[in-house]
Amino acid sequence: MATPAAKRGLLLVNLGTPDAPETGPVRRYLREFLSDPRVVDIHPVGRWLLLNLIILPVRPAKSAEAYRKIWMKEGSPLLVYSQALTAAVAERLGGEYEVELGMRYGNPSIPDAIARLRSRGVSDFTVLPLYPQEATSSSSSSLARTYEVMTEGWDVPNVRAVPAFYDHPGFLDAFATVARPVIAEARADHVLFSFHGVPERHVKKSDPTGRHCFSSAGCCDAMTDANRHCYRAQCFATARGLAQRLGLRAQGEDWTVSFQSRLGRTPWVKPYTDVVLPELAQRGVKRLAVMCPAFVADCLETLEEVGLRAREQFVEAGGESLTLVPSLNAHPSWVDAVVRLVRESDAAPTSVAALSAAVPEATRAR
Numbered sequence: 567m568a569t570p571a572a573k574r575g576l577l578l579v580n581l582g583t584p585d586a587p588e589t590g591p592v593r594r595y596l597r598e599f600l601s602d603p604r605v606v607d608i609h610p611v612g613r614w615l616l617l618n619l620i621i622l623p624v625r626p627a628k629s630a631e632a633y634r635k636i637w638m639k640e641g642s643p644l645l646v647y648s649q650a651l652t653a654a655v656a657e658r659l660g661g662e663y664e665v666e667l668g669m670r671y672g673n674p675s676i677p678d679a680i681a682r683l684r685s686r687g688v689s690d691f692t693v694l695p696l697y698p699q700e701a702t703s704s705s706s707s708s709l710a711r712t713y714e715v716m717t718e719g720w721d722v723p724n725v726r727a728v729p730a731f732y733d734h735p736g737f738l739d740a741f742a743t744v745a746r747p748v749i750a751e752a753r754a755d756h757v758l759f760s761f762h763g764v765p766e767r768h769v770k771k772s773d774p775t776g777r778h779c780f781s782s783a784g785c786c787d788a789m790t791d792a793n794r795h796c797y798r799a800q801c802f803a804t805a806r807g808l809a810q811r812l813g814l815r816a817q818g819e820d821w822t823v824s825f826q827s828r829l830g831r832t833p834w835v836k837p838y839t840d841v842v843l844p845e846l847a848q849r850g851v852k853r854l855a856v857m858c859p860a861f862v863a864d865c866l867e868t869l870e871e872v873g874l875r876a877r878e879q880f881v882e883a884g885g886e887s888l889t890l891v892p893s894l895n896a897h898p899s900w901v902d903a904v905v906r907l908v909r910e911s912d913a914a915p916t917s918v919a920a921l922s923a924a925v926p927e928a929t930r931a932r
C-alpha cells in the first residue's frame with residue numbers, strides 16, 4: 567500500500583500588534599518587540615537600559631494614543647487584515663494546506679499557530695513571512711523564531727520558507743491593481759513609495775562583500791550579487807517594478823522613494839519620508855499619492871504615520887492633498903499571488919538563503 571502523503575501546513579507570519587490600544591498592552595508588545603536582538607542589535611545591557619530607562623517609560627502611552635486613532639471595531643488593523651488574508655488563502659487552497667497566522671510579537675503567537683497546525687496532523691510546513699523585502703528585523707527574526715519553535719520537540723518537521731518576494735510579478739501586479747484607481751481618482755501628480763526604514767548598520771551587516779552598501783550614491787540602483795540581501799536595494803527594486811506597472815516615467819520626476827518610521831538617533835536608511843515630504847511640496851507637487859509597499863496589510867505605520875501625520879505635514883508645507891493607497895490586505899489579486907508564491911516555493915528546493923539569514927551572525931559560515 568502507498569504511504570499516505572504528509573499533511574501540508576502553511577504558516578503566514580506577520581510582525582504583530584498590541585492586544586488593545588492602551589498603555590499596558592502596548593508596553594507589553596513593545597517590550598517583546600524591542601527586546602529582540604535582531605531589532606535592537608546592541609549589547610544586552612545597553613538594550614536593557616535603553617528599553618527600561620528611555621523607551622518604555624514614555625513611548626507606550628504615546629503609541630497607544632496613535633493606535634486609538636486607527637483601531638477598528640474588530641481590533642488592530644494589522645491583525646484584522648492578516649486574519650482576513652489567512653481565511654481567504656485557506657479558502658482558495660481548498661484543503662490542500664491547513665493554514666494559520668502567527669505573529670512574531672503578541673498574538674496569535676508563532677508557537678500557538680504551529681501547535682494548532684500540528685494538532686491537525688501537519689508534518690510538512692511552508693512558512694511565508696509577510697514582508698516583501700528581507701530585513702534582519704522582520705523576515706529573519708520571524709524565520710528564526712519559527713525554526714526555534716519547530717525544533718523544540720522530539721520530531722522536527724519539514725520546513726520550507728518562501729523567500730522575499732519584492733520583485734515577484736504576482737505581488738507587484740496586485741499592488742499596481744490596488745493603486746491604479748486610487749491614483750487616478752486622486753489625480754495625483756506624484757507618487758511617493760514610502761518604505762519602513764531600518765538602521766544603516768543592519769544593511770551593512772547584510773552585505774556579504776562588506777564593501778558594496780553605501781559605497782556610492784547609486785549602490786541600490788540595480789540588483790547585483792553584492793546587494794542581493796540588501797533591504798534598501800530590494801525596496802528600490804519594488805519601487806521600480808511598481809513605477810513601471812503604473813506607467814510612471816522618470817524617478818524624481820514622477821516618483822520618489824523614501825523611508826519612514828525611524829527610531830532612535832543612529833542613522834537609518836535614507837532619504838527619510840519626513841524630509842522628502844516638505845521637499846516635494848516646495849518643488850510644486852500638489853496632489854501626492856503615497857504607497858507603502860513594505861507592508862502587505864494596513865497598520866499603524868500606514869494608517870496613522872502616513873494617512874494622518876504625513877498628510878498633515880505635506881499640507882502644512884504647501885501641498886494640496888495626500889492620498890494613502892490602501893495596502894494589499896485581503897484583495898483577491900493578492901490572495902492569488904500568495905497562492906502562487908506558496909505553490910512556486912513548494913515546487914522549488916528549500917531556500918538556503920532564508921535559512922542562513924536566520925542563523926546568528928557569529929555562527930554563519932563566511
Ligand SMILES: C=CC1=C(C)c2cc3[nH]c(cc4nc(cc5[nH]c(cc1n2)c(C)c5CCC(=O)O)C(CCC(=O)O)=C4C)c(C)c3C=C
Nearest residue numbers: 581582583605629644701703704762764829860865866867
Ligand atoms: C516592513 C517590515 C518592518 C521592518 C523591517 C521593521 C523594522 C523595525 N521596526 C522598528 C520599530 C517599530 N516598528 C513598529 C511598528 C511596525 N513595524 C512594522 C514592520 C516592520 N518593522 C509593522 C508592520 C508595524 C506596525 C504594527 C502595528 O501594530 O500596526 C513599532 C511600534 C509602533 C510604535 O511605537 O511606533 C516600533 C517601535 C525597528 C526599531 C525596526 C528595525 C530595527
Ligand SMILES: [Fe+2]
Nearest residue numbers: 581762827867
Ligand atoms: Fe517597525
Ligand SMILES: [Fe+2]
Nearest residue numbers: 779780793796
Ligand atoms: Fe545596499
